[in-house]
Amino acid sequence: MRILAVDDEPLLLEVVKTSLAQLGYQDVTFVNSGPEALAAMDNAAVPFDCFLFDIQMPEMDGITLIGLTREKPAYKRTPILMLTRVSEREAIDAAFAAGATDYINKPLDRIDLKARMGMVARLVEERRRAGAVSAVAQAAEHHEAAPFETPLFMEGIGGLVEYLALENYVLTLGRKQMFSIAALGFTVENAAAIYRRAPGLQFEYMLGDVATVIFEVMKANNLMFAHAGGGDFICLLPRMHEIDPEHIEDDLRLALSDFSGLYAADGMPMPRVRVGQPVRSNVFSLTRADQILIRALAEAQPKDSMPEPAWKRALR
Amino acid sequence: MEQNKPENTTDRDEILERALAPVRARFIEAIEGHILSLETLRQEARRETPEKNALKEIGQLAHRIAGIAGSVGYKQIGEMASSVERRVIDCCASDRTESDCVASVDEVLEPFLDSLESKLDD
Numbered sequence: 001m002r003i004l005a006v007d008d009e010p011l012l013l014e015v016v017k018t019s020l021a022q023l024g025y026q027d028v029t030f031v032n033s034g035p036e037a038l039a040a041m042d043n044a045a046v047p048f049d050c051f052l053f054d055i056q057m058p059e060m061d062g063i064t065l066i067g068l069t070r071e072k073p074a075y076k077r078t079p080i081l082m083l084t085r086v087s088e089r090e091a092i093d094a095a096f097a098a099g100a101t102d103y104i105n106k107p108l109d110r111i112d113l114k115a116r117m118g119m120v121a122r123l124v125e126e127r128r129r130a131g132a133v134s135a136v137a138q139a140a141e142h143h144e145a146a147p148f149e150t151p152l153f154m155e156g157i158g159g160l161v162e163y164l165a166l167e168n169y170v171l172t173l174g175r176k177q178m179f180s181i182a183a184l185g186f187t188v189e190n191a192a193a194i195y196r197r198a199p200g201l202q203f204e205y206m207l208g209d210v211a212t213v214i215f216e217v218m219k220a221n222n223l224m225f226a227h228a229g230g231g232d233f234i235c236l237l238p239r240m241h242e243i244d245p246e247h248i249e250d251d252l253r254l255a256l257s258d259f260s261g262l263y264a265a266d267g268m269p270m271p272r273v274r275v276g277q278p279v280r281s282n283v284f285s286l287t288r289a290d291q292i293l294i295r296a297l298a299e300a301q302p303k304d305s306m307p308e309p310a311w312k313r314a315l316r
Numbered sequence: 317m318e319q320n321k322p323e324n325t326t327d328r329d330e331i332l333e334r335a336l337a338p339v340r341a342r343f344i345e346a347i348e349g350h351i352l353s354l355e356t357l358r359q360e361a362r363r364e365t366p367e368k369n370a371l372k373e374i375g376q377l378a379h380r381i382a383g384i385a386g387s388v389g390y391k392q393i394g395e396m397a398s399s400v401e402r403r404v405i406d407c408c409a410s411d412r413t414e415s416d417c418v419a420s421v422d423e424v425l426e427p428f429l430d431s432l433e434s435k436l437d438d
Contacts (some may be wrong), residue, residue: 006378007383009380009383009384011339011346011384011388012383012384012387013340014337014339014342015339015384015387015388017337018332018336019333019336021335022331022335024331054383056379058376060374085382085383085398087398087401087402106383106386106387107385107386107387107391107394108386108387110332170336199352
């Protein structure tokens with residue numbers, strides 16, 4: 001795995017280098033500033049697989065660097081881990097919103113570093129395999145469909161981050177911060193039917209349309225949201241905002257109607273989006289922080305559907 | 317009392333700690349320069365100036381030390397440096413007078429400098 005580490009403190013880079021070497025990560029490039037990092041990316045014969053960015057740097061801060069990195073086509077989805085201190089809470093929020101994948105706390109802890117890098121290594125390996133499949137598919141001039149349940153990331157949609165990044169973000173929140181947010185689930189009720197009909201690019205375009213209208217309808221709320229797989233989206237909002245799911249559903253329906261001509265031309269059903277009740281963390285809750293996402297996604301699922309026939313249940 | 321070796325070292329970390337020994341030594345070598353810089357900046361901050369640049373520089377240096385100290389085994393120094401940085405940020409964001417800010421930062425800077433000096437004696 002090719003890693004680029006950026007920190008203005010040379011001694012910290014020495015610590016990172018030594019610690020990563022102990023974990024078996026030898027192919028690491030070190031630079032001291034954002035501009036040097038961007039130059040290293042442009043000059044790399046083989047793209048980097050992972051980035052480690054300090055947040056607070058004098059010439060260009062880590063958040064600006066994340067944004068500029070994400071503008072490079074080769075690095076739109078490359079995992080970016082921030083090197084942060086707990087006291088940099090606001091910067092952590094901004095970094096996740098800018099496209100960071102995860103964070104590593106300073107002081108560096110060997111076990112924490114091993115866990116985070118292990119996660120990145122698995123992600124890189126999965127994407128390498130998916131990339132190989134996609135390359136073969138492109139050679140065959142057709143788009144390889146991702147499995148229905150795979151969380152997808154669509155570029156260029158405001159507030160949209162990868163599901164993994166959203167989970168990691170929630171896990172960074174302390175109890176007090178958790179209390180200040182609400183999670184809202186969205187589900188495209190007929191997603192499975194659309195996928196069966198057009199499992200490739202058309203399904204992804206449909207999700208892109210839904211993500212676009214979610215952003216348009218919710219953008220006043222300073223949201224961060226992600227596709228969670230299938231037809232499900234999950235959104236984090238400041239808790240104090242008034243949330244009326246029925247009103248949001250109406251707005252989404254209206255916004256999606258702009259696309260109706262395109263769907264009709266393709267002979268595709270229009271996506272029907274359902275919005276769940278907002279889920280807020282209980283200040284006394286002892287469950288893991290990311291449970292709020294799962295609960296909000298469950299809230300968005302239709303509850304009044306007819307019970308399955310016995311023969312169908314027996315098949316399971 | 318902190319010793320001139322990392323805190324909370326477990327057997328599993330020993331190989332890493334040995335590998336980090338040269339970095340730790342360089343951190344200790346740099347401490348004398350940090351003390352001199354912080355003392356100079358503190359003197360500048362005490363002179364009456366309309367801007368808070370000297371205080372900001374103290375905050376930036378404290379930030380650098382806070383970022384590395386804990387990672388080379390000096391958690392307490394890192395925490396004290398963080399306190400100095402936080403105090404500078406709070407002061408710069410407030411509408412307090414320059415002399416009030418200097419006095420406020422001094423409250424956390426003085427023990428921080430003492431702690432750094434104690435490392436030179438190790």
